[in-house]
Amino acid sequence: MLEHYWTALTTVLQPVNLVAILLGSLWGIVAGALPGISASMAVVLGIPFTFGMQPVTAFSMLVSVYCGAITGGSITAILFGIPGEPSAVCTVVEGHSMAKQGHAAKAMWIAIIASAVGGVFSVFVMMFATPLVATFALAFGPAEYFALMVLGLSVVSSLSGRSLTKGFLSCLFGLFLATVGTDGITGAERFTFGTSVLLGGIGFVIAMVGLLAASEVFAEAEQPFKEKTASAEYRGLRAEIPRWVEWRRHLGILGWSSTLGTVVGALPGAGATIASFLAYGEASRWSKRPEKFGKGAEDGLIAAEAANNASTGGSLTVLLALGIPGSNTTAMLLGAFMIHGLQAGPLLLVQRPDVVYGIFIAALLTNLIMILTTIWGVRLFLQLNRLPYSVFASVIMLLCVIGAFGINNSVDDLYVMFIFGVIGYLMAKFEYPTAPAVLGLVLGDLAELSFRRGLVLSQGDPMVFVSRPISALLLLLSLVALFYPLLRKRMGIPAES
Amino acid sequence: MGRGEIVFRALCVLFFAALLPYAWQLGEIRRFGEVGSGFWPLWVLAFATVLSLFLFLQGLGSARRDPRQKTAAQPTSAEARRCLAAMVIVLAYLLILPWFGFVITTPLFILVFMFGLGERRVGLLGSAPLLITIGLFFFFIKFIQIPLPRGSGVFLTFSRMLY
Numbered sequence: 307m308l309e310h311y312w313t314a315l316t317t318v319l320q321p322v323n324l325v326a327i328l329l330g331s332l333w334g335i336v337a338g339a340l341p342g343i344s345a346s347m348a349v350v351l352g353i354p355f356t357f358g359m360q361p362v363t364a365f366s367m368l369v370s371v372y373c374g375a376i377t378g379g380s381i382t383a384i385l386f387g388i389p390g391e392p393s394a395v396c397t398v399v400e401g402h403s404m405a406k407q408g409h410a411a412k413a414m415w416i417a418i419i420a421s422a423v424g425g426v427f428s429v430f431v432m433m434f435a436t437p438l439v440a441t442f443a444l445a446f447g448p449a450e451y452f453a454l455m456v457l458g459l460s461v462v463s464s465l466s467g468r469s470l471t472k473g474f475l476s477c478l479f480g481l482f483l484a485t486v487g488t489d490g491i492t493g494a495e496r497f498t499f500g501t502s503v504l505l506g507g508i509g510f511v512i513a514m515v516g517l518l519a520a521s522e523v524f525a526e527a528e529q530p531f532k533e534k535t536a537s538a539e540y541r542g543l544r545a546e547i548p549r550w551v552e553w554r555r556h557l558g559i560l561g562w563s564s565t566l567g568t569v570v571g572a573l574p575g576a577g578a579t580i581a582s583f584l585a586y587g588e589a590s591r592w593s594k595r596p597e598k599f600g601k602g603a604e605d606g607l608i609a610a611e612a613a614n615n616a617s618t619g620g621s622l623t624v625l626l627a628l629g630i631p632g633s634n635t636t637a638m639l640l641g642a643f644m645i646h647g648l649q650a651g652p653l654l655l656v657q658r659p660d661v662v663y664g665i666f667i668a669a670l671l672t673n674l675i676m677i678l679t680t681i682w683g684v685r686l687f688l689q690l691n692r693l694p695y696s697v698f699a700s701v702i703m704l705l706c707v708i709g710a711f712g713i714n715n716s717v718d719d720l721y722v723m724f725i726f727g728v729i730g731y732l733m734a735k736f737e738y739p740t741a742p743a744v745l746g747l748v749l750g751d752l753a754e755l756s757f758r759r760g761l762v763l764s765q766g767d768p769m770v771f772v773s774r775p776i777s778a779l780l781l782l783l784s785l786v787a788l789f790y791p792l793l794r795k796r797m798g799i800p801a802e803s
Numbered sequence: 804m805g806r807g808e809i810v811f812r813a814l815c816v817l818f819f820a821a822l823l824p825y826a827w828q829l830g831e832i833r834r835f836g837e838v839g840s841g842f843w844p845l846w847v848l849a850f851a852t853v854l855s856l857f858l859f860l861q862g863l864g865s866a867r868r869d870p871r872q873k874t875a876a877q878p879t880s881a882e883a884r885r886c887l888a889a890m891v892i893v894l895a896y897l898l899i900l901p902w903f904g905f906v907i908t909t910p911l912f913i914l915v916f917m918f919g920l921g922e923r924r925v926g927l928l929g930s931a932p933l934l935i936t937i938g939l940f941f942f943f944i945k946f947i948q949i950p951l952p953r954g955s956g957v958f959l960t961f962s963r964m965l966y
Contacts, residue, residue, distance in 0.1 A: 358948060471854055475815070478851035482822075485844040494832040494840040497825065520893075527889035527920060528882040696922035697931050700913045703893060704939060712949045717901045724897055728890060736811050754843040762837055
């Protein structure tokens with residue numbers, strides 16, 4: 307195992323990979339800081355940049371976009387009181403309160419250090435846990451894979467927002483889209499209606515770009531023209547560099563929130579938002595000065611930032627070891643793996659250890675590099691926020707076009723992307739969540755193939771899915787994950803979206 | 804609930820229900836001992852039809868109980884117009900892109916799109932389209948080497964001079 311780490315370290319330290327990590331984290335920070343660009347959208351828009359790259363470089367970049375976007379959300383949250391990411395809501399409450407009291411720089415430092423500690427902690431957990439979980443998963447047959455896909459699909463209940471019915475319908479739409487094209491077992495054409503465009507199926511990225519990014523531009527186009535300018539007064543980070551004596555008091559909350567964030571991140575459907583809310587809640591419960599919460603409590607800010615960053619390592623562990631996307635963003639990463647001809651899951655560790663260990667090292671480096679890039683991001687963001695939306699929207703739309711075209715170098719894909727953009731806009735307008743559709747599209751193909759192969763091997767006996775212990779356990783966990791939102795509602799924990 | 808939302812829910816029912824017979828026919832394509840190509844899509848579409856029908860009936864019911872109640876934000880006519888204009892501009896760009904090529908159409912698209920979004924500053928409208936196109940050209944075409952559409956005829960000749 308040590309030789310894998312050594313090889314990965316020497317690979318990731320090559321200039322091209324370091325540049326990819328640097329650019330990825332910068333883009334992630336900027337995208338995360340900008341309201342309207344989610345972490346998943348940042349990853350989707352980053353995918354076209356990776357087309358010509360080696361897998362290690364590509365995933366070093368995408369993982370750094372993911373980590374950067376979660377950290378970037380804190381910049382606008384603290385400086386302007388606008389959460390760039392849903393996971394930065396608690397950061398707004400405490401960080402922006404600190405900024406209003408004249409301690410913006412101190413709040414930024416707390417967010418930067420807590421994010422780095424949470425992120426690095428979760429990467430070490432990921433390094434330790436991924437091979438163990440993957441070794442266990444190597445014993446999986448089609449029945450277990452089907453159960454695993456069902457577990458992945460059960461995330462839908464957490465991604466559904468206000469209406470579970472709409473969430474399930476959206477997921478079924480995605481599952482249907484996954485059936486379009488040539489059947490992997492019989493070779494029959496399904497729902498192609500005689501067109502060659504759909505023979506290869508509907509591309510993940512094309513649909514994702516349309517549903518998530520293009521639809522957002524259409525939705526924003528509804529708003530009347532408004533000049534968007536920054537209004538924050540910011541004196542610079544040097545003003546309030548925190549001292550070690552101050553940090554010593556917060557070590558307990560930092561460790562506990564990082565652990566909680568990593569565990570919650572690994573749970574399908576729970577994500578950075580749930581992790582930050584849970585850690586914030588725990589911090590206020592155990593605080594000696596609970597009355598400070600909501601008025602600029604440093605403990606609250608540390609808990610939220612450490613937990614939301616730590617969740618990235620948790621979700622990446624599940625993605626790399628089992629191939630399950632625990633969140634919206636990791637679903638996009640799963641699609642990116644497929645674009646690069648890789649299948650996330652237990653076999654990836656055996657077939658491409660360079661990629662998996664490269665991701666470990668890249669994630670570790672990203673969390674360290676981000677201490678510097680976030681400082682730069684704060685300065686840049688004050689400038690970027692002065693850009694008119696008309697320029698910004700044009701660039702986003704052109705990135706959608708290039709992203710959709712670049713996959714197959716086909717103009718037809720542009721029309722497919724446009725159609726999905728309109729569908730995504732209508733879904734958002736009528737409050738149908740788009741994330742479950744993407745989830746269904748990404749997992750649908752493997753779910754169907756595993757199901758049918760499982761039935762072939764058992765000579766048509768459907769009991770194969772519940773008679774094998776691992777498969778039965780995974781299906782049981784799926785049921786728990788499906789009913790988790792109802793439990794969460796009873797416990798009074800806010801929903802992810 | 805608004806009329807638009809009920810129409811959308813009805814369209815969902817029609818979409819999934821219309822595909823059911825096609826999925827049923829696919830069920831006949833199978834190998835020995837295998838459930839066939841239509842089994843999975845049939846179940847998916849059947850569930851989707853039932854759920855979309857449920858949502859449609861629920862919407863009809865709530866609209867009948869309280870016609871003014873809105874469950875989803877309805878855009879005003881001005882908002883809808885602006886959004887539709889943005890969609891038309893993007894679609895027009897995608898339609899002319901294969902004929903005129905990326906280099907010619909992109910600055911025009913940016914100009915019209917920015918104008919459509921309400922931008923009126925002449926300096927910005929004059930500079931941003933060119934700067935963005937140049938940036939994208941060098942990054943995606945020259946650096947990443949994505950062969951973005953070159954156009955046809957004289958436009959193809961022009962694009963070939965550049966990439």
